[in-house]
Every structure is written in C-alpha cells, then in structure tokens.
Amino acid sequence: GQNIDQPTEMTATEGAIVQINCTYQTSGFNGLFWYQQHAGEAPTFLSYNVLDGLEEKGRFSSFLSRSKGYSYLLLKELQMKDSASYLCAVREAAGNKLTFGGGTRVLVKP
Amino acid sequence: DTGVSQDPRHKITKRGQNVTFRCDPISEHNRLYWYRQTLGQGPEFLTYFQNEAQLEKSRLLSDRFSAERPKGSFSTLEIQRTEQGDSAMYLCASSLDAGNYGYTFGSGTRLTVV
Numbered sequence: 001g002q003n004i005d006q007p008t009e010m011t012a013t014e015g016a017i018v019q020i021n022c023t024y025q026t027s028g029f030n031g032l033f034w035y036q037q038h039a040g041e042a043p044t045f046l047s048y049n050v051l052d053g054l055e056e057k058g059r060f061s062s063f064l065s066r067s068k069g070y071s072y073l074l075l076k077e078l079q080m081k082d083s084a085s086y087l088c089a090v091r092e093a094a095g096n097k098l099t100f101g102g103g104t105r106v107l108v109k110p
Numbered sequence: 111d112t113g114v115s116q117d118p119r120h121k122i123t124k125r126g127q128n129v130t131f132r133c134d135p136i137s138e139h140n141r142l143y144w145y146r147q148t149l150g151q152g153p154e155f156l157t158y159f160q161n162e163a164q165l166e167k168s169r170l171l172s173d174r175f176s177a178e179r180p181k182g183s184f185s186t187l188e189i190q191r192t193e194q195g196d197s198a199m200y201l202c203a204s205s206l207d208a209g210n211y212g213y214t215f216g217s218g219t220r221l222t223v224v
Contacts (some may be wrong), residue, residue: 004152033212042201042215043153087152089212097143097166098212100152 002026004101006088011107012078020073020104022088033098034062034073035087043087047073075106083108114216116202122222123192130188131219135204142185143213144177145201153201159185160207192223 003025012018024032031050035043049055049064049071061074075082085105089098115134123129135142140161145153156175157167161182174192179185189196199220203213 008150035212042217044215045212048212089152091212097155097158099155100145103150103152105150 002090002092002099004088004090004099006086006101006104008102009105009107011109012075014078014080014108014110016078018075018078018106020075020086020088020106022071022073022101024069024071024088024090024101026069026090026092026099028092029066029090030093030096031091032062032064032071033089033091034060034071035089035100037085037087037103039084046086078108080108080110082106114202114204114214116200116216116219118219119217120220120222122224125194125223126191128188128190129192129221130186131200131202131221132184132186133202133216134184135202136214137183139204139206139214140182141205141207142179143203143205144185144187145203147199147201147218148197156187156200189221192221194223197221197223 006022033048034046036046037043047062054063059076064071085103087103088101091098117132143158144156147153155168157177159179162179174190177187199218201218203215205213
C-alpha cells in the first residue's frame with residue numbers, strides 16, 4: 001500500500017520562511033515531486049528529488065531522506081502569491097504514475 | 111505547442127447522464143494520465159496510457175468509467191450514468207518516459223452532477 005502524509009494547513013507571514021513536511025510509505029521509490037496548486041488551477045511542477053539531500057531552486061528548496069521516508073519543501077522570503085496548496089507526490093517505479101498526498105494549504109498573511 | 115489542453119473546462123450534467131471529456135497532451139509526450147481531484151484533496155489516480163496502450167487502471171474506478179487513447183495522441187474519458195459523487199475536477203497530465211519533471215497538467219474539467 002501507499003501512504004503519503006503532509007499537514008493540512010499552515011499559516012505564515014510575508015517575508016518569513018515555511019517548511020512543509022511530507023512523509024511517505026510506499027512499496028518502491030523512484031523520485032519525490034513537489035507541486036504548487038493555486039485555487040481553481042492546475043498543479044505546476046516545483047521540484048524533484050531522487051537522491052538524498054537538498055535541491056535548491058531560488059526561493060524554494062526541497063530535501064529528501066530516503067531512509068526516513070521523509071521530504072520537506074522550504075519556502076523562503078514568502079510572498080503573498082505563494083498562498084497556494086503544495087502537493088507532495090511519490091513515483092514508485094521508473095516511468096510510473098505519481099501518487100499524491102492530500103496537499104498542504106499555505107496561507108501567507110501580510 | 112501550448113501545453114496540455116482539456117475540454118470542456120466546466121460541465122454540468124443531470125444525474126444518470128453520460129459525459130465525455132477530452133485531453134490533448136503535449137505532442138511529444140508518450141504518457142498520458144487521468145486524475146480526479148475533490149476540494150481540499152490531492153489528485154487521485156484514475157488511469158494512464160503509454161502511447162495507445164492503457165497500462166493501469168485504478169481499482170477505485172468503477173465500470174462506469176472508461177478511457178481511450180485511440181491513436182496515441184488525444185484521450186477521452188467517459189463517465190456513464192453519472193452520480194452526484196462523480197462531481198470533481200478531472201485532471202489530465204502528460205509526460206515523457208521517466209521524466210524528471212513529473213507531469214505537465216492541463217487546467218482540468220470541472221464536473222458538477224445535479
């Protein structure tokens with residue numbers, strides 16, 4: 001079976017940092033993805049990790065620990081436009097489907 | 111190429127009616143996926159194709175749902191005898207084999223069954 005857990009909602013202040021955790025239990029592992037989804041819109045790709053460690057991409061960074069079944073997405077210098085849902089997804093086998101967590105809704109306040 | 115296109119954007123139908131949605135993937139992408147998403151939840155896998163072959167179908171998908179990708183290009187998803195519980199956003203996505211960028215999603219078709 002598959003289980004991907006992430007917090008339902010987080011609130012942070014503009015300019016601050018927020019860390020969204022994701023834990024997973026899957027029968028296989030071939031990559032972890034983070035997507036951003038604004039209300040009423042399609043998910044858009046943010047980051048991909050397949051090896052342990054930190055991947056940095058501008059204000060966004062993503063970390064993976066395969067032994068712990070754990071990832072986080074770090075959003076720095078928060079802007080109001082970062083208010084959205086953030087989806088963690090795991091690919092169990094190469095070229096296979098993604099399984100998504102329930103998403104974390106981030107609300108950025110002035 | 112303008113990305114993944116889905117049609118229609120919105121569909122309101124009466125319970126018991128059949129509906130069909132269309133997805134046009136990015137032209138060079140050989141994999142096409144259908145997901146369903148309800149409010150406040152993550153996308154739930156329905157089925158996927160590699161070229162014209164349907165490789166996997168979710169166990170959660172009842173016999174009322176069927177999908178095709180006849181020439182390995184566009185795909186259709188049909189729901190027969192719709193129920194109120196079918197109300198959701200239906201998302202289509204496409205990718206290259208084992209792409210490290212995951213999927214490119216379309217804007218979705220929002221289905222409301224009344």
